[in-house]
Amino acid sequence: MNVFVLTGAGISAESGLGTFRDPGGLWRRFDPMRLATPEAFAEAPEEVHAFYNLRRQGVRAAVPNAAHAALARLEAGLTARGGRLFLCTQNVDDLHERAGARAVIHMHGELMRARCTACGAGRPWADDLAVDTACPACGRRGGMRPDVVWFGEVPLHLDAIAEALDDSDLFVAIGTSGAVYPAAGFVARARAAGIPTHEINLAPSDTAGLFMKATYGPATQAVPDFVDGLLREVGGEISGEISGWTP
Structure with a gap:
């Protein structure tokens, strides 16, 4: 079977771990268009990283x-x-x-992974991400992002x-x-x-x-x-x- x-x-x-659309869910408290789109990451990467670092901490603490x-x-x-x-x-x-x-x-996608927007390399990632985080594969800074599917992505x-x-x-x-x-x-x-x-x-x-x-x-x-x-x-x-x- x-x-x-x-x-x-x-x-x-x-x-x-919080739901998204229920009363009190993440998208009732945070604007997804400011935090979960490629455009948001391009315009305000620090804010996007802060949101996903917080979520990653929550996943690490969850059982x-x-x-x-x-x-x-x-x-x-x-x-x-x-x-x-x-x-x-x-x-x-x-x-x-x-x-x-x-x-x-x-x-x-997976929150406990990160992906480089420059070279496309992805890998397990349990720590915080920041704008100055260097890609372990290509060395570029500024392009590491959570390896999750954002609104507008397939x-x-x-x-x-x-x-x-x-x-x-x-x-x-x-x-x-x-x-x-x-x-x-x-x-x-x-x-x-x-x-x-x-x-x-x-x-x-x-x-x-x-x-x-x-x-x-x-x-x-x-x-x-x-x-x-x-x-x-x-x-x-x-x-x-x-x-x-x-x-």
Whole structure:
């Protein structure tokens, strides 16, 4: 069985990392056009670095929660049964990896990486960035930036994501707002292909009406329960059909 899981900020909220569009979220407190665009970086790099240094500090201090751990367990369980988990995240934190997930696709990049705008070299980066930070590859100063996807930039790995989604037996969205495209369109693509869909969220997302099943509640409770149930069902899978699912 191949399962495609899309995660958003809601899965990391109980680890202390803020969401974006909810009341009190990052984009309610900060203007994304001043902090999360290539133009903002060109015009005010010090301000952009200060914002992302603060976020990087928050990621370093955060600890993976039970939802992250459950997905790592799902990955291992599906692999042991000859299946696959394609774990695609909109999050730029590394909590999935620190919880034990071995293959994570970061479609919006990774905050714990930096990239040089001059030579294009990217590398793991846990420390603060500044305008005078030199690129370890080319030596240029002033061009190091967080290796994340800003507004106006194209998300990463879209071809691999589309291929994996089309090859999935189940699509699950966890902790997503359903407001950010192209990720918000994945559920429609899955439905068009006849793939069962399940939303796990604190509250209905903007695309909740497209999901065949929904579970609402804290991720640290809902995701482990979902994983336990799915692994039990996969153990009893017959002729490629998942018990209880009717596309």
